[in-house]
Amino acid sequence: MNRANERYKERISNLKTEEMVLNMGPQHPSTHGVLRLELITDGEIVVDVIPHIGYLHRCFEKHCESLSYPQIIPYTDRMDYMASMNNNHAFVMGVEHMLGIDNDIPKRVEYIRVLVCELNRIASHLIAIGTYGIDIGAFTPFLWCFRDREYIMNMLEWASGARMLYNYIWVGGLFYDLPVGFEERCTEFVEYFRPKMVELNELLTNNRIFIDRTANVGVLPLDVAINYGCSGPVLRGSGIKYDLRRVDNYSVYPEIDFEIPCGTGQMGKVGDCWDRYKVRVDEVEQSLRIIEQCLERLKKELKRGPDFDPRAKLPRKCTPKAQDFYVRAENPKGELGFYFIADGRTEIPFRVKSRGPSFNNLSVLPEISRGVMIADIVAILGSIDIVLGEVDR
Numbered sequence: 146m147n148r149a150n151e152r153y154k155e156r157i158s159n160l161k162t163e164e165m166v167l168n169m170g171p172q173h174p175s176t177h178g179v180l181r182l183e184l185i186t187d188g189e190i191v192v193d194v195i196p197h198i199g200y201l202h203r204c205f206e207k208h209c210e211s212l213s214y215p216q217i218i219p220y221t222d223r224m225d226y227m228a229s230m231n232n233n234h235a236f237v238m239g240v241e242h243m244l245g246i247d248n249d250i251p252k253r254v255e256y257i258r259v260l261v262c263e264l265n266r267i268a269s270h271l272i273a274i275g276t277y278g279i280d281i282g283a284f285t286p287f288l289w290c291f292r293d294r295e296y297i298m299n300m301l302e303w304a305s306g307a308r309m310l311y312n313y314i315w316v317g318g319l320f321y322d323l324p325v326g327f328e329e330r331c332t333e334f335v336e337y338f339r340p341k342m343v344e345l346n347e348l349l350t351n352n353r354i355f356i357d358r359t360a361n362v363g364v365l366p367l368d369v370a371i372n373y374g375c376s377g378p379v380l381r382g383s384g385i386k387y388d389l390r391r392v393d394n395y396s397v398y399p400e401i402d403f404e405i406p407c408g409t410g411q412m413g414k415v416g417d418c419w420d421r422y423k424v425r426v427d428e429v430e431q432s433l434r435i436i437e438q439c440l441e442r443l444k445k446e447l448k449r450g451p452d453f454d455p456r457a458k459l460p461r462k463c464t465p466k467a468q469d470f471y472v473r474a475e476n477p478k479g480e481l482g483f484y485f486i487a488d489g490r491t492e493i494p495f496r497v498k499s500r501g502p503s504f505n506n507l508s509v510l511p512e513i514s515r516g517v518m519i520a521d522i523v524a525i526l527g528s529i530d531i532v533l534g535e536v537d538r
Contacts, residue, residue: 168183175523177532196524198536219310231313246458252442264300270425270426274345276348317458358524364414379506403434411423425530467489
C-alpha cells in the first residue's frame with residue numbers, strides 16, 4: 146500500500162502541462178458509496194484513475210478479536226449490507242466446519258438457507274441493475290427494480306424480523322423456521338416477478354441508448370480479471386463460467402439444477418460493461434430457478450413438522466479445535482471468504498480475516514479506465530457493482 150501511495154504521489158507530482166487532476170467523490174452520486182476517485186485527465190480523456198478508500202472503515206476484523214463466533218454474525222450483516230443473508234451463510238459454514246458439525250445440519254435448514262440467500266441475491270442484483278440504469282440516465286428501471294425488491298424485503302422481514310440486517314442464519318441452524326404460508330407467498334412472488342424481468346429487458350437491456358453507453362466500454366480481458374483476483378459477475382462477464390456454488394459444491398447446491406451465465410460479447414466485446422450487466426440479469430433468472438426447486442423440496446419432502454427445531458444443532462459452546470481454516474462462498478458480488486485462526490481454548494477467534502469481493506473488483510478499475518471519456522467512468526464503476534461496507538471492512 147505504501148508503494149502504491151508513493152507511485153501515486155510521484156504520478157501527480159509529474160503531471161504534464163495538458164493534464165489536470167479531477168476529484169470524483171467521495172460524495173459523488175455515481176460512486177455508490179463514499180469513494181473518492183482521483184482522475185488524471187487530458188481534456189475529456191481519462192489518463193489514470195486513483196481510487197481512495199477508507200472513508201467507511203467498519204473495523205470488522207478488529208471487532209472479531211473480542212467477540213465469540215455467534216456474536217460476530219450480526220457484524221457480517223454490515224459488510225455487504227445488500228446481501229446480508231449470503232454473508233451470514235459464508236461465515237456460519239466456516240464455523241460449522243471447524244466445529245465438525247457441517248454434515249449434521251438438517252436438510253430443511255440447508256434448503257431454507259439457500260432459499261433466503263437466493264432471494265437476497267435477487268434483491269442485491271436489483272439494486273445493481275436499477276442504480277446502474279440511473280447512472281446511465283434511465284430513471285424508470287430504477288423505480289421498477291426498487292418496486293419489485295420491496296416484495297423480497299417484505300418476505301425476508303417476515304422470516305427474520307429485519308429488512309436489511311437479518312442475523313437469520315445461525316451456527317448449527319436458523320433463528321427461526323419459515324413462517325406459515327411463506328412458501329406459498331414465495332411461489333406467488335416468482336410467478337409475479339418473471340414477467341417483470343421480461344419488461345425490464347425490453348426497457349433497459351435491449352435499449353439502444355443503454356447499449357451504446359455500455360457496449361465496448363470498460364473491456365476487462367479475462368487474464369487481467371484473473372490476475373487482479375476478480376470474482377462474481379465481474380469475472381464471469383469476461384467469459385469464464387466460474388461460480389463457487391458449482392466449483393465448491395457447498396450446502397445443497399449440488400442437488401439443484403441451474404446454469405452459470407457468462408459474458409459472450411453479444412453487443413460488443415467480451416468483458417465490456419454490457420456483459421457484466423447482462424450476467425446479473427441472467428443470474429436473476431437462475432436464482433428464480435433455484436428458489437422454485439427449494440420450494441418444491443420444502444413443500445413435498447421437507448415439510449414443516451411439530452418436531453422440527455431449527456435450533457436443535459446449535460452448539461452449547463462454539464470452541465473449535467486449534468486450526469487455521471478458509472471458507473468461501475459465492476456472494477452476489479463475488480467470492481466472500483473468511484480466514485479463521487482458532488486457538489482451541491476460547492469461543493473468541495484469535496483472528497478472522499475477511500476477503501471481500503468488492504475490494505478486488507474495485508482494484509481493477511484503473512486498469513480498464515485509461516483512455517476513456519470521463520462520462521464512461523460512471524458506466525465502468527457502476528458495472529463493477531461495489532459496496533463500500535465491504536471494501537472498507
